[in-house]
Amino acid sequence: MGNLLEAHNVSKKFGEYTALNNVSIAVPQGSIFGLLGPNGAGKTTLIRVINQITMPDSGHVLLDNEPLQAHHVTDIGYLPEERGLYKSMKVGEQALYLAQLKGLSKTEAKKRLKYWFDRLDIGDWWNKKIQELSKGMAQKVQFIVTVLHEPKLLIFDEPFSGFDPINAIVIKDEILRLRDNGATVIFSTHRMESVEELCDHIALIHQSNKILDGKLHDIKKQFKTNTYEIGIRTSNEVALAKELQDKFTVTPTSFKTLGNELKRNIKLSEHQSPNDLLSFLTSRGEVSHFVELIPSANDIFIQAVNNN
């Protein structure tokens, strides 16, 4: 499948300050695309460019292979990080208003809102004012408004902030379901565990530059260090430890086990294979633990940012 969204060499300056420097990303159709980066990296600016809130100084964005145009706002659903609702308006009224701004007719909007309100269990909030709701409740309303017009592209900026763990799972499941129904999702967050869980593609922006992008899977391969975490029971731990030290690159480690074994991280060199290590270990004792260390999104994030 092709890319739903492509940004080509997008740059944006605010006065002297460069918010985006020649950033290109490609978001494949039907993917959940993680847009990552430290605070102030330029993620929000890029998202605003995609939403046509901010015009780029140079570069262009294609949606469905068409340059962005005014009518594309109805193809995008955007849940900003800085979000709120009118304090003095009733929940139903303003959901209806926001849906109409996205091009839905009043009757259609009402029908869909009813469905979604029931689905997320907030049917009886229609006539309440936002002032009367908790933050999490307001977030649910905002989520509904974002997805109501069934856009091709959904952009969520920190969608889980303000939710308790139970509602966070509800929202996560809804995002996955929307993806399964054909939507493409751009997902910006600092919470790496949700990146790990949801994203299949990521791009990492740091100090206005894109420093990394691709399939999460491929990036992990690229970042893995050929390191294995092993545990072994042996009668002579001291001798084995010394022997490992001589043969491999060893670092101490600890993990929880029931027994009391020798635990090490072992980094293999280019001409050593995991099988070599394993057969060496089995010849020395009883192997209780043998795992390849795969870098987490968190590790990748920290490493990539620190290297730049």
Add this chain to the structure above:
Amino acid sequence: MNHLPLIIKREYFTKVKNKSFIIMTFLSPMIMIGLVAVVAYLSQINNNSERTISILDESGQIASIFENTKNTKYLILDQLSLEDAKKLTQVQENYGLLYIGDFNDLNTVSKGVKFYSEESPSISVISTLESKLEKQLTDLKLESQGVDIEKIKTSKVDIAIAQESFTGEKTSKIDSIVKLIFGGAAGYLLFMFIIIYGNMIMRSVIEEKTSRIIEIIISSVKPLQLMLGKIIGTSLAGVTQFVIWIILGGLLLTIVSAILGIDLMQASPSGQLLTQAGNEAAIPDLVQNGIAAFYNLPLTNLIIAFLLFFIGGYLLYSSLYAAIGAAVDNETDTQQFLFPILMPLILAVYIGFFTVIEDPHGTISTIFSFIPFTSPVVMLMRIPFGVPIWQQIVSLVILIGTFMFTVWFAAKIYRVGILMYGKKPSYKEILKWIKY
């Protein structure tokens, strides 16, 4: 996509349904009318209160001219020393004592006249006494020089100059006053409208910022559209409120004046002005002249110009209010930016009320009716006095040009400002936003 009607609708209905708006709409005219009624009632009581003034006339030539009126009684004291007269006045709790010393020479008499009282007397009392004394003494002096006063009285002529323009329009003093009232009302109305509803627009922009809904909205709507929608929606709510005020105010005024039997016309300054102007004419004449003056106004011109200048002036200022709302995070930060907006507005009203009234076609009035930030108010005040159409058109073109510029300018600030949170921006930073 054109969302303008939708935005206008929302702005309008949230304003109109707002509780404080409803309360203000219905309470303000009542409070206003209540105040007017109280003032009118009090001034009536004041007029009805009786006061007694003792007079000690040692010359015996003047006291006789003081005749009792409805509100003032004169008590003429005889055969008393000044000290005794003072004491008596105090004991009787009279308003005061007018002392006229004996005189031989009419030229020096004024030195011997004094007024004694517990508290300082009101200016109107003193001026009444003075004018009576002056008249009597003048008469005495004329007589002493052998002039027949009766002859002077019969030869007195009253004149009211009839005014007519070269094109044959008849005007009179009453005309001018009617013009003044209409021009003043139009200008002042615009001034009030800008301040009240400009502020409302500003608050509504700030509300969208502080509630953080703004980014959700501008992902579907262009900021310019949102800003215009806000301005138009709020203005419509304002017009609604104004119309209700006028209807309710008129109704209440009629009811209150009927109940209390107070002639409110007399109590209001414009009413007094009219009465003064009509002093020479009989009252029915006055009413007739007033109505005639009303029809003499360039009504069509007035109404069209009112609408155009009102809308132009209002949009000019309200777009700036919207920009201020976008630039700041909360209302307390707005003061610094509001000041430069209010300055020309207040200047316009001052020029209107001082210069235009004095000389509607003078240099200053004319210049300021072309400067876009003052022209709506000043021009509206000038028009009843007859402004050449070409001047109105030129002024309007300048106004529209400036209006388009300020909307563009405000939209730039608005577009950037609504997404800026945190510290209050400086003027320099705001100017930089234009380039973003």
